[in-house]
Amino acid sequence: MTWLVTGGAGYIGAHVVQAFRDARIGVVVLDDLSSGHEEFVPDGVPFVRSSILHTDVVARTLDEHNCIGVVHVAGFKYAGVSVERPLHTYTQNVTGTVSVLEAMQRAGVEAIVFSSSAATYGTPHVDLVTEATPTHPESPYGESKLIGEWLLADQGRASELRHTSLRYFNVVGSGAMELRDTSPHNLFPLVLEALAQGRTPRINGIDYPTPDGTCVRDYVHVADLADAHVSAAKALAQGRELLPVYNLGSGDGVSVRQIMDTMAAVTKIPFEPTVAARRPGDPARIVASGEAAARDLDWRMSYSLEQMVATAWEARQAAQA
Incomplete structure (x- = not known):
């Protein structure tokens, strides 16, 4: 029983591969290394260097x-950059998903777990986002992920495809010292890199209608996230009926100020973040319920904020050793 993980050399994908191996399920990785790292692929795991746009290669794999x-x-996972590069974003995320589905159809593969995003919701005007919350993406990235979900649903109606999509928010931490978030856009690596270089991290806006004035977001440890993918894959392989979409959320969220305070405590680098103006379009609070995933996928968050920060910091330090 082998599963193909596309993007399996990236930060999230590599943790998914690790979770499959921990579950003793066979896995093969396909990645073009545009943002991934070949060294993230464990020894003994077959690796195919290719774009998902190469349908023949995907089908052959x-x-x-x-x-x-x-x-x-x-x-392509950078929402802000997607506004500047919409055609690239749609090619990678929409045309790429069409290619994967076409390859699956050719090969007779009928199960897929899709890595979607909370960006499909845009700026929801509710205290707690559920799967029933209307989608209103506000970037080409968010739109492309929603279209990906539609593609799976349409192909499911037209064939025997079994599928589910996992929407998640901010993925952080590390499940292994050799795996870390190398994104130039995500909060955790930005703050940790600043601290490692002796610079002061920055908070954008401290006048939001939240308990401490800073934005509140959902943060999920990457190892917990990876486990959800394995649970979904097992359920599909067993023929269990799943919802088309699941949120992987904390239900309460944490503020940017809380993250900064935890960063200082865990790294033992005391600092007071500089304060800048709000960024346009940043909502005060986005938090999702994970109740449906807990019910159907037996999914739980097992890492505290301190553990999220500590594992990210340890992986960052290990990379520089």
């Missing part, structure tokens, strides 16, 4: 490794 399903993590 599925055939050669007798794959029964796909965890589709590959994609």
Whole structure:
């Protein structure tokens, strides 16, 4: 029983691969290394360097490794940059997903877990986002992820495809010292890099209608997230009925100020963040319920904020050793 993980050399994808191996499920990785790292792929895991846009390669990989399903993590994941590069974003995320589905159809593979995003919701005007919250993406990235969900649903109606999509918010931490978030846009690596270089991290806006005036967001440890992908894959392989979409959320969230305070405590680098103006379009609070995923996928958050920061810091330090 082998699964193909597209984007399996990236930060999230590599943790998904690790979770599959921990569950003793066979896995093969396909990644073009545009943002991933070949060294993230464990020894003994077959690795195919290719873009998901190369349908023939994807189909051949599925055939050669007798794959029964796909965890589709590959994609262009930078929401802000997607506004400047919409055509690139749609090519990677929409055309790329079409290519994966076409390859699956050719190879007779009928199960897929799709890495979606909370960006599909845009700026929801509710205290707690659920799967029933209307979608209103506000970037080409968010739009492309929503279209990906539509593609799965349409192909499911037209064929025997079994599928589910996992929407998540801010993914942080590390599940292994050799795996870390190298994104130039995410909060955790930005703050930790600033501290490591002796610079002072920055908070954008301290006058939001939240308990401490800073934005409140959902943060999920990457290892918990990876486990959800494995649970979903197992359920699909067993023929269990799943919802088309699940949120992976904390239910309460944490503020940017709380993160900064925790960063200082864990790293033992005392600092007072500089304060800048709000960034346009930043909502005060976005927090999601994970109740449906807990019910159907037996999913739980097992890492505290301190552990999220500590594992991210340890992985960052290990990379520089």
